Amino acid sequence: MMKPSDHDLARSVRSYCARLGADPLLVQGAGGNVSWKEGDVLWVKASGTWLAEAERADVFVPVDMGALRKSVAAGDFGAVPRVLGEARLRPSIETSLHGLMPWRVVVHVHAIEVLARLVRREAREEMERCLGPTGAEGFVPYRKPGVELARAVAGVLAASPDCRVVCLMNHGIVVGGDDVEDVDARLRGVLESCATPPLSPAGTAHAAAWHAPPGTGYVRCADRAIELLAIDPGWLSRVRSDWALYPDHVVFLGPAAVVRAEEELPSSVGAGEDAPPFVFVAGKGVLQRSEVTAAQVAQLRCYYEVIRRQADGVLLATLGDAEIEELMNWDSEKYRQALSRGMSRP
Ligand SMILES: [Zn+2]
Known part of the structure; x- marks a missing residue:
């Protein structure tokens, strides 16, 4: 009782x-x-x-x-x-x-x-x-x-x-x-x-009007703030080199970021199960797979919040290949992701 x-x-x-x-x-x-x-x-x-x-x-x-x-x-x-x-x-x-x-x-x-x-x-x-x-x-x-x-x-x-x-x-x-x-x-x-005050993107960085190439299975990310990760040059360089920062990020968003130039789209994005949830289009914005989960969007928003709290030149500790590998091949995490896919909550 x-x-x-x-x-x-x-x-x-x-x-x-x-x-x-x-x-x-x-x-x-x-x-x-x-x-x-x-x-x-x-x-x-x-x-x-x-x-x-x-x-x-x-x-x-x-x-x-x-x-x-x-x-x-x-x-x-x-x-x-x-x-x-x-x-x-x-x-x-x-x-x-x-x-x-x-x-x-x-x-x-x-x-x-x-x-x-x-x-x-x-x-x-x-x-x-x-x-x-x-x-x-x-x-x-x-x-x-x-x-x-x-x-x-x-x-x-x-x-x-x-x-x-x-x-x-x-x-x-x-x-x-x-x-x-x-x-x-x-x-x-x-x-x-x-607490660290979040930084603003570089002066010229703003989300411009553009469209996801049709037929790729990707749409433009609805979160305009997240798009700044691909637009601010300093933040995009963090995306390229400081991607794997904590376990949930790797588990939900994959071991490395996919960054493409606009002219490389759409053929180089990949397809099927292996297609990345997000593609960072340099200087333009972020594309998301049509079937991206709410958990994945929340995770990328988290990364954006972490990155905009880093001053220029601050060195970040990224997870090593072995650490990434053990997160990617982990049954408990596969179970957790499967549950997340089933969540209908936006
Ligand atoms: Zn935790």
Whole structure:
């Protein structure tokens, strides 16, 4: 039986998730995950579901917290979480991470204001500068999400058991707290300390009138802001050289950007399953495949927000070939993408 206070907690977490999910600077599509603990039950977001839907749909799965605690204590971060009841959905791939954080409410988001710094080569120094000693003690170098990431976070907590803010390089942030208000205050504090004013595109860069070549299966991207990535010369050069910055970007948008000159269209775009979701047409704008998903558009918008927070000359840390490869051939991610394709939400 749930205690009345558990009902309140569940309700407040769900409504908090809906708020988080509605802010594209905090959550993009199916990204991010949230959990809360009720005794021996961990309620964690299901893989592939959207936090924005938390009040309208069942996006949380109850898992056996006792079993999870035991595996984590034994250093087994890959144990399959035991789902309680008849859940149709799989718990998040970050379930171990949520289980090992001792805090009652745990929020993991790819918040732009932090992410924009976590993709820089000097990420650790930046976190220390913005957050003080907390930024350094809670810093985790890039690890593949899931087992390896959970192991690295466990290492941080072993060294600093009071750490409630964990900054994941090339990924995002994890915040723990006693309740929603506590977590939110910490998260807001971090966002404020890390905030960077977004830059405007170069003076001459603006989206001109043009059309996608007919018959290619591509249409012009409806988001004019996203198009600036192909129009601003500095941003386009980031697209070419600083593409693979964090896991969701690679998983949803592919291992490399496809950049073409207008005169190279349409024959060189590719077709069928392998056709890229987006094509950057240098100096012109961005084309999107007709069947692009809402999750993919949200992901490219996230990249735009990250890129326009980088001053000229700032060096970014891109994921290496091996890291990209392991993200591309990952069953859990294929499952999550398949769910995203099924989402009708715009
Ligand atoms: Zn994540």
